Amino acid sequence: MxxxxxDSIPSVSTVGSTAATAAIASSPVDILSDYAHRSSQSxxxxxxxxFQALDMLAAYKQREATLLALMEQQQDSNALDEETYLxxxxxxxxxxxxxxxxxxxxxxxxxxxxxAVKTEPGWSQEKKVSVLQxxxxxxx
Numbered sequence: 240m241x242x243x244x245x246d247s248i249p250s251v252s253t254v255g256s257t258a259a260t261a262a263i264a265s266s267p268v269d270i271l272s273d274y275a276h277r278s279s280q281s282x283x284x285x286x287x288x289x290f291q292a293l294d295m296l297a298a299y300k301q302r303e304a305t306l307l308a309l310m311e312q313q314q315d316s317n318a319l320d321e322e323t324y325l326x327x328x329x330x331x332x333x334x335x336x337x338x339x340x341x342x343x344x345x346x347x348x349x350x351x352x353x354x355a356v357k358t359e360p361g362w363s364q365e366k367k368v369s370v371l372q373x374x375x376x377x378x379x
């Protein structure tokens with residue numbers, strides 16, 4: 240069997256760039272989940288709280304979008320009277336309050352995670368930066 244052609248043998252730069260591309264292609268959730276499994280329990284708990292805060296924020300935003308679409312649909316069909324408008328308007332206001340609270344919770348949890356990352360034992364500076372970048376990519 241003939242040896243592989245020189246062009247088909249990966250060079251060090253190709254291997255390095257392939258690894259870098261794979262790291263970039265990983266989603267922030269994948270990166271954070273991987274680090275959470277290899278970190279202290281306290282950081283894992285904080286990270287789970289951060290994910291929960293993001294999920295809650297996304298759910299509230301989805302609910303707000305649904306309410307706004309419903310209001311627009313009723314306006315388009317001229318079915319929006321005082322009996323339907325006021326409850327919808329109130330629901331949207333309440334949902335926006337929930338969104339504001341969820342944003343505050345997300346920010347507060349992010350800051351706690353940030354502090355935990357800074358003090359996480361055994362983590363290189365590169366790993367800390369990678370975790371924070373992934374968290375920023377997910378957050379608001």
